[in-house]
Amino acid sequence: MYYLSVLVGVIRRLCQECGLDAKGSRTDLLLRLSEEMRSREAYDKIFEKIWAASGGWAVIMCPCGIVYSIKCNLRAESPRDFADMLLSWKHLPNVVICDFARGLSTHTSLRQPITFTPFEGRLLEPTTENIAKAKSGKLQVTLPWLTAKKQSPDPDGHPITGSAEHYVLYDRFHEDNTKDPRDSLRKLRLVPQLAGKVNSQAAEQLFSKLKKNNYFMNMALPSTHVFLMRNIIHHYNVRKNEKRLHDIKKEFNTNIHMNDHSQVVLGNVSLTL
Ligand SMILES: [Zn+2]
Structure with a gap:
């Protein structure tokens, strides 16, 4: 329901910006927009507005700055877009850092239930005790294969780490994006191999660099x-x-x-x- 309501909001705003009546159901709004879009000039105008509203691009990158996947979106980006990209990879990364870690994990497990395991991509089993420890800041979960490949690799393990574990975590700027206490076990800083060592701003830095192309790209x-x-x-x-x-x-x-x-x-x- 959440995405639907967001979508209606986007369409309503679009109607307003195009000077159309923004009242009524989603169907009313879409009919009004499609009527308006019959002229090429209006089409261009609306296209540009959708583009600006969504940012247009979802990216997956290594914290070192290399971009591995990009996906062009006409609607606002959602976990689905990132799942599309990740599921197209030959080897899923062992650790995914994401602003909406919980949403990504939930969405992906609906499509491929075993993608993020163990514990739906949480670092430990979400028991009351583990959650309390994570919240108090006393918990550390070491993932030694991040620095040295596993001596006896897991079956289907990642070729670099040898591990078949897959986690979806929040960086420290987005830890509060979730209200579910179980997701305190998704904090990047619980892992000593990652805490303070990962540039989780890499995507923001890329986007601010790309911004200077906006004018000619949008033309x-x-x-x-x-x-x-x-x-x-x-x-x-x-x-x-x-x-x-x-x-x-x-x-x-x-x-x-x-x-x-x-x-x-x-x-x-x-x-x-
Ligand atoms: Zn890299």
């Missing part, structure tokens, strides 16, 4: 807009990787190469030591 046709965005993101990723590789080479001043997983590794350590 483009929708198909051009999508194509250009795909291109801009690609070059952004390439440049980011090149800069990092350059910095690492300078720092270590030794033989550096990429492994099969595109991770930077020091070449033949035993020889250089």
Whole structure:
């Protein structure tokens, strides 16, 4: 019901902004809008407003800044868009950090029940005792495979970590997005391997960088807009990787190469030591 009501709100606002009568049911509003959209000029105007209202893009990125998935949305983004992207990946990441962690986990388990396990993507079983500990700030949940791959990897484990566990967590800015006490077990800072080490503002930083393209992007046709965005993101990723590789080479001043997983590794350590 929540998304539906949000949607009606968006459509009503759109009617208002287009100077149409904004009263009545969702169907009334949609009929009025579709009538209005018959002229090309009005269509462009409405399209632009929807675009501006939704931001248009949902992204999944590594905290280091590399963008792995983008999805163009005409309606306001929802957990469904992120689930679409994640479920298209060959290997689901072990930890997903998300502003609406609970919503993402709930939505995804309706589509693929075993996606976020254990504990629906919470760090521990949501017992009264665990919740109380998490709230008091005394709880720590270590995920050692984040720093060193599991000695005996789980069946279907992630190729980098060897773990088949999948968590959906809130960063410290969005911990209060949920009212359910069980979700205090979704705090990023409970995990010492992640606490204070993850730049959870990476997405905001990307969007503020992309903002400067808004003018010419919004002048483009929708198909051009999508194509250009795909291109801009690609070059952004390439440049980011090149800069990092350059910095690492300078720092270590030794033989550096990429492994099969595109991770930077020091070449033949035993020889250089
Ligand atoms: Zn990364």
